[in-house]
Amino acid sequence: MNADSDTIVGISTAPGAAGIAIVRISGTESLAIADQIIRCNRRISSLAGNNMAHGFVADGNDIDEVVVLVFKAPHSYTREDVVEIQGHGGSICARRILSAVLRHGARMAEPGEFTKRAFLNGRIDLVQAEAVIDLINAQSERAASSAIEQLEGKLSDYIRTCYDKMLTAAADLEYSLDFEEGDLGDDYFRKIAELVENVNVTLEEILNTWEEGVLLREGLKIVISGPPNAGKSTLLNGLLGRNRSIVSETPGTTRDTIEEQSVLEGIPVRYVDTAGLRDASCTVEQDGVRRAKESIATAGINIRVIDGSAPLEASQKPEEWPNADHWLIVLNKADLGLVMRKSDFPVNLRCVECCLHDETGIKTVRDALKVMINISTGSTMPHATISERHRAMIQYAQNELNECMILLKQRGEESAAEAAAALRRATEKVGEITGHFYTDDLLTKVFSRFCVGK
Ligand SMILES: Nc1nc2c(ncn2[C@@H]2O[C@H](COP(=O)(O)OP(=O)(O)OP(=O)(O)O)[C@@H](O)[C@H]2O)c(=O)[nH]1
Ligand SMILES: [Mg+2]
Structure with missing residues (x-):
């Protein structure tokens, strides 16, 4: 079974004495596993999504009295079937529920794997996934407010707008390559250069939020x-x-x-x-x-x-x-x-x-x-603070965009092919910020900052 579609389980609450502890299960087998271990007056799988039931977790003997929350795909945190079992806090109950779920076929979730699935299944982009961990780690109200705005997609919107403009400029440049020199005229290339410059200005504004981001994190x-x-x-x-x-x-x-x-x-x-x-x-x-x-x-x-x-x-x-x-x-x-x-x-x-x-x-x-x-912290861009990862990518993209602009302004269509290549490299980098393009290494780096169960 694909590692990203099997059924995972983790304890989502911090260990120690507390009123409740939550064990979260996600994947195709979540409901079936819940049916096997939860003693309740109806089958958990028969519940409609976004519903709850009261029952007992039993694996041989009763383990805990619980409330069970059911979320059905795609209307869940991960976009998969999700079952959250709320049992008593403390160090024993949640561990025993976890063991029961594992015994019935789920596998232990890796750090951040629930959020990673939300990303891989398209519910959130990578910038929003990073906001989740920033929100959890926030040490001040201002840091938390910034993280929630990022989670709501404010920073993603800025980046996506840049990305879309870059795609438009790239398409116009590629189009020009099919024409003979002189057919399109210098004006055509000047307009593309203006669009690229416009993106560069926005990227610079986003970059200026870095210092505040470092302070908040x-x-x-x-x-x-x-x-x-x-x-x-x-x-x-x-x-x-x-x-x-x-x-x-x-x-x-x-x-x-x-x-x-x-x-x-x-x-x-x-x-x-x-x-x-x-x-x-x-x-x-x-x-x-x-x-x-x-x-x-x-x-x-x-x-x-x-x-x-x-x-x-x-x-x-x-x-x-x-x-x-x-x-x-x-x-x-x-x-x-x-x-x-x-x-x-x-x-x-x-x-x-x-x-x-x-x-x-x-x-x-x-x-x-x-x-x-x-x-x-006097950046001019509201609702955005970037991280070190974002900064490195934006700086790379800016270098490429600058090269693209110089080529277009100095030599116009003569250099259209070179300019198009620089623009493509810049576009890919900006796409990496939101996770439009990603590698396994990048995901490992981002999600290793998470705790198990998130
Ligand atoms: N008159 C007066 N005395 C002050 C003032 N501020 C601090 N002091 C006194 O200065 C003395 C030294 O204060 P500390 O805060 O211990 O000084 P410190 O710089 O930490 O000293 P060390 O730890 O020894 O390096 C204490 O007796 C304080 O009460 C002030 O504004 N006016
Ligand atoms: Mg002292």
Whole structure:
């Protein structure tokens, strides 16, 4: 039997104590298997689609009291016959139901296989399938909203519109190949070039959503660093709204990196408090400083907290600021009177003066961070955020489209065959984004991110 049409089963709910657990079966034998293991006052297979029944799963002895949901092809998640058995949560019942289903001929589903079938059976495209896992993994409401819009097909629509325009341009170009040179005129090719350019502009807009996509999927790492005793841990606690990190007047209190998750402007963020940067003599502290530097190097946003009420020692003078856009200087302890001011720093560096002991100071920092986040998520395309996979394909397609445009603009019909080949390569790449073209390797890569049962 074809591996993509046999009957599969998986536990769709997370393990552990819970009210219910769901075992999902999909494939041609789903209803027959349900008939064999479910004791109920009617046969499960006799139910109309989108119906439910109450009964007991029994395989020899009773295993669990369950509710059974029936979906008949093609009106189901996978477009196949699907049976969902809702039993009691916990670690035992679902496993026993799963074993019973396996004993009656189903095979264990691979990660993401239900969604893969939804894709292979044409219910959703690959971009929508990817949205399913993004939705499951979403760590903030904004990430979830973006994923649901992708699942509803908003990003797919943008890509498909580009794809259709490329097909039109490609058809026009291929058509021209049957004519003698000079028959169609330069205008004919200019129009095709315009269409290709139009697609390229849309692809560029889609590409600009990548940064926001990365932030929504992977979150943003915000590292708090600076000299000892500057108020770094005070800031971490203020941003989190709870006392996570030890604060004391002894310099060198924080020795290790301390990480905490939160959400800011709808973006999942990870704040990292670090050991004070100084030439430490003790090896433990040296290790802490090394870790702090590693965190700084991998941060999305770096906050440098400085005690502005005292002059900086020469060894603590700020180093060069590569990537100035990603830095926020916090001149703390304004309540004690600042001897260092914003004007002591390069003008291109974002800098706030505040007292982190009060809520207004924390709000000043939080507001500055929000501005930085909104600058990096300021794409013009609504309802779309692309992933790394999409970005690689769009960039490839754009290179081909650029070549196509140059050929058409410079040499017109003389180069129509070469331009058509470039356009074909670009079209195929864009088709790969939605899964119009796919390889087994591509599907394995996409669906390996899923859990079993989805
Ligand atoms: N006056 C004043 N004191 C502050 C302010 N913010 C923090 N402090 C104090 O500064 C001291 C050091 O604060 P921490 O938050 O522990 O500083 P840190 O940068 O984490 O220090 P290390 O972990 O030792 O590197 C504590 O006594 C805080 O109460 C402020 O705005 N004004
Ligand atoms: Mg500290």
